[in-house]
Amino acid sequence: MSFGMKFSVGLLFVCLSASVVFGSEPIDFEGIFGETEGGFVLYDMMRDSYVRHNEARCSTRFTPASTFKIPNALIALETGIASDSDFVIKWDSIRDPRQEWWTGFFEVWARDHTLKSAIKYSVVWYFRELARRIGKENYEKYLKQFAYGNQDISGGIDKFWLSSSLKISPDEEVAFLKKLYKNQLEISQRSTDILKQMIVLEEGDGYRWSSKTGGGDLPNGKAIGWLVGFLETKDNVWIYALNIEDESFAKMAPKRLAITRRIFEELGLIGEKRKSE
Numbered sequence: 001m002s003f004g005m006k007f008s009v010g011l012l013f014v015c016l017s018a019s020v021v022f023g024s025e026p027i028d029f030e031g032i033f034g035e036t037e038g039g040f041v042l043y044d045m046m047r048d049s050y051v052r053h054n055e056a057r058c059s060t061r062f063t064p065a066s067t068f069k070i071p072n073a074l075i076a077l078e079t080g081i082a083s084d085s086d087f088v089i090k091w092d093s094i095r096d097p098r099q100e101w102w103t104g105f106f107e108v109w110a111r112d113h114t115l116k117s118a119i120k121y122s123v124v125w126y127f128r129e130l131a132r133r134i135g136k137e138n139y140e141k142y143l144k145q146f147a148y149g150n151q152d153i154s155g156g157i158d159k160f161w162l163s164s165s166l167k168i169s170p171d172e173e174v175a176f177l178k179k180l181y182k183n184q185l186e187i188s189q190r191s192t193d194i195l196k197q198m199i200v201l202e203e204g205d206g207y208r209w210s211s212k213t214g215g216g217d218l219p220n221g222k223a224i225g226w227l228v229g230f231l232e233t234k235d236n237v238w239i240y241a242l243n244i245e246d247e248s249f250a251k252m253a254p255k256r257l258a259i260t261r262r263i264f265e266e267l268g269l270i271g272e273k274r275k276s277e
Contacts, residue, residue: 027266029053036255038244040263041170043178045237050174061149061167062243065214066122067226068161070195071176072130073115075142077191081133085116085194089126096125119198122213128158146185148176163216173228173241181230181237199229207270208232213256215249223249227256231269238269 029040039057043050052058076082090112098110108121118126131139136157143151149172155164168176179185183192201211214226222245231238242260246252265271 032259032262032266036244036246036259038242038259039170041174041241043174043239045239046235057243058170061169062224063163063216064149064161064166064168065163065216065224065226067173067212067214067228068166069119069122069127070199070212071142071146071148072127073119073198074187074191074195075134075138076115076130077194078187079134079138081130082115085114085198087115088112089129091125116198131158146176170241170243174239177228177230177239181239204270206234209270215253218245222247223252225252225256227260231264233269
């Protein structure tokens with residue numbers, strides 16, 4: 001597997017085979033990813049610079065899957081379809097019957113949800129119903145306004161982001177999130193603030209980590225996985241997108257957070273190796 005990388009001079013990234021030197025410490029992306037096919041983009045807002053693992057994959061478009069819940073929620077809030085993070089849609093067991101695989105993490109899908117809980121538990125039925133209420137005209141308007149991927153909603157109003165017509169690359173995910181964070185999407189501050197509050201994953205010593213997962217099917221039969229979001233430290237903001245694939249969803253799912261966490265730890269952005277900025 002070949003791995004492409006782009007390095008920030010300001011942070012003294014140096015290419016050493018499949019490793020990156022961040023300051024004085026080597027970061028072995030090939031070792032972190034192991035046998036997992038994937039790409040990673042990290043944007044350093046303070047220095048306006050990027051580091052990429054597997055550049056070819058970072059520029060390739062894939063289904064956004066549940067990472068689309070970020071723009072979906074923003075559009076719902078901006079149009080007034082969803083009033084706020086507590087906006088409830090009741091579970092209709094006839095329209096969206098419980099599936100056999102709704103076990104473990106997915107068991108919670110079989111109940112009413114708010115916008116906030118539907119983001120947290122990645123409740124697909126909630127966002128499919130939300131999409132029916134948002135409608136074609138609103139999606140066409142806002143996906144163009146957001147410059148979101150290929151902006152193709154032809155795959156069905158309530159499923160175009162689910163292994164269907166809408167595609168986006170890791171580079172484009174980061175570009176979208178950068179505009180979101182910098183309030184450059186031409187939407188209200190209120191909608192932006194509500195969204196940011198809903199996607200916080202964890203807060204630690206000097207950092208706040210926000211994320212949204214995604215998972216779906218690829219034409220080759222493998223499972224695709226995403227983890228996208230922000231990492232805020234005391235003096236900087238890092239925007240990232242991880243995209244991987246594996247033989248099955250079960251194998252892929254835990255790797256999204258594990259790989260991203262290890263990258264952040266190795267870069268000294270979180271954990272014991274965290275550097276002061």
